[in-house]
Amino acid sequence: MKPKGKEKLKLVYTYILLIVWAGFVLFPIYWMITTSFKPKLDVYLGPKYVPWVDFKPVLQWWHRIFTVEREEIIPPLIASTVIATASSVCAVILGTMAAYGLTRFRFKFGAMRNRDILVWIVSQRMMPPIVVGLALFIMFRMVNLLDTWVGMILIYTAFNLPIAVWMMRNFLSQIPTSTEEAAMVDGASRAQVFFRIIIPMTLSSLMATFLLCFIFAWNEFLLALILTFDRAQTVPILIASQHFQRGPQWWDISALSMLAIAPVVVIALSLQRYFVRGLIPIGK
C-alpha cells in the first residue's frame, strides 16, 4: 500500500507542469490577440501586457481592416476559403474512393500489391513541396493555370490526397464487410454500396479527414508563394506580403493573422470530438 500523500503530491506536480505548458502555449497567442487591440504608441514604447491596466484597448485596427483595407483583404479571404474547401472536398472524395478500393479489392499492378500502392500514395506526402513547386511553376505557366483558383485547387487536392487516403483507409479497414456483402447479395451494385452504406457509416471520419485537409490547405504557404501572385493569392501570402510592405505595423498584421487563425481555432474547438477520435489511427 502506497501512502496516499505521495499520490496527492504527484497530482499536484502533474497540474503544475500542465499549467506551465499551458502558459507557454497560450502566451504567444495572447500576445498576438492583445497586440491587435493596442494603440500605436503602446506598441512602440516597449511591451504592454494587460489590457485596461497597461494600455487602453482600441478597435481601430479591426475597424481599419474591414474598411480602408477591405479591398486588399477580402479577395485573399475568398480565395483561401474557396481553394481550401474545394480542394479538401475533392481530396476526401477521391481519397475515400481509393481507400475503399484498397480495403475491399486485391490489386496487382506488376509487382505492386495493395500495401505497396498504399505506401506509394502515402510517400508522395514526404516529397518536399519545393521540388514539385518549381516544376509546377513552369507546367502551370504552359497551361495557363498560374495564379488561378483551379490550379491551386488541383495542387492542394494532390497535396492532401495521401493524408485523405491514409486516414480513410484506417477507418474503412475497421468497418466489417458483412453489411456490404449482405447488400450485394440483395443485388446492390458496388456504387450503391459505396454511396448508400459506406458514406453514411463513415460520416464522422469523413468530417475529421475533411477538417484536417482543410487546415493543411488553409495554412499552406510555399506552393501558394510560388504559384500565385495576385488573383489567387491566399491569406498566408497576404500576411507575408503585408509584413514586407509595411514593416513593423504590428497591430495591423496581428489583426490580419488573427483572421487567418480564427477559422481554424473555431473548427478545432467546436469539432474537437471528431478531431481527437478521427486522428487517433495515425499512431496505430
Add this chain to the structure above:
Amino acid sequence: MSSGVGNWPEPLGTILHIAGEKTKMRNILGAFTGKKAGRVFLLPTVIFLLVLTMFPFLFSLSLTFGKVSFIGGLSIHFAGLRNWAKLFQDERFWNALSNTFFIVSIAIPVEYALGLGLAILLNREIKGRAFFRVLFLLPMMLAPIAVGYMWRMLFNLTRGPINHVLLLVGLPGPEWLTSTEVVKYSVILADVWQWTPLMLLILLAGLASIPREFVEAAKVDGASGWQLFRHVVFPLLAPASIAAVLLRTIEGLKIIDKIYIMSGGGPGISSETMTVFGYSLGMRAFDLAYGSTIAFSLFINVLVISLIFFSMTKRFQEVTLE
C-alpha cells in the same frame, strides 16, 4: 444537312450507336460492379498523383540537367552536370544544408521529449484532461506564417516581452533574431512551440493503444514507475515514437514558412535552410534549373533519411502499417 449518328456510313454508325449505348448512366455505374471495379475506385487518385506529383517530380529532375530561359518564350536547354557541379562548389549550399540539419537535429529530439512527457501526464485520468488536450494541440493547427509572426514580435529586442522580462530580472537578453549565433535557436524555439503538439498527439494515441493488461501485470510483479516506463511502456510505444519522429524529421527538413517571416534566412544566410535557399535561387534569382537542383538535393536527403528509418525499424513496419 443534319448531322447525327444516322447519317454516318453504316459500320461507323453502328460503332457510334454501340458507344452511345455504353455510356448510358446505368452502364457507367455498372463499371463499379464488374471484376475491374476496384480500379474505378483507385484510378482517380493514382492519376491525380501521377500528373500533379510524379510528373513534376520527374520534370524537376530533368531540369537539374538543364538551363531554363524565359527570354523570347520559355526554352529549356540541356546543360549536362553543370548545375550539380555548381551546387557542390557552392558554399551557400553547404551552409543551408548544415543549417537545416542543425535545426532538425535539435528541434526534433526536444519536441519528442516534451511530447512524450506531456503525453504521459495527459494519459492519467485527471480532471480537466480534455481541456488540456485541446489546448495543447492548438499550436499545430495555426498557420505557420502567423506563428512566425507571433515569435517575431515576442523576440523583438525593445518592444518584445521576452527581453523586457529578462531585463527586469537582471539577465542579459540575447539578440534573438539579429545575431548569427542565436537566430537558429530562436527558430528552433518557435518550431518546438508549434510542433510538440504533433508528437503529443501521436504519442497519446500510442499510449492509448497499449493494452491495460500489460501495465497491470507489470504492476502486480512489483515494477516501479520508472521500470514500468523503461521496460513496458517505452518499448510498446516504439511504433508510435518512430512514426512521430520520422514524420517530424521529414517535415522539419522542409522548413521555410516560419523562417521566411522571422528572419528571412538572415542575418546574412545564417538561418537559411534548404527550402529557403531553393526558393530564393529558383524564384527570386529566377534560376529555375539551379533552384530545382537545390530542391532535388533536399529530396535526396529526405529519401536517404526515410530509408535509414525504415531499415532501422523493419520489424515495426507490420505494426505501423497494418
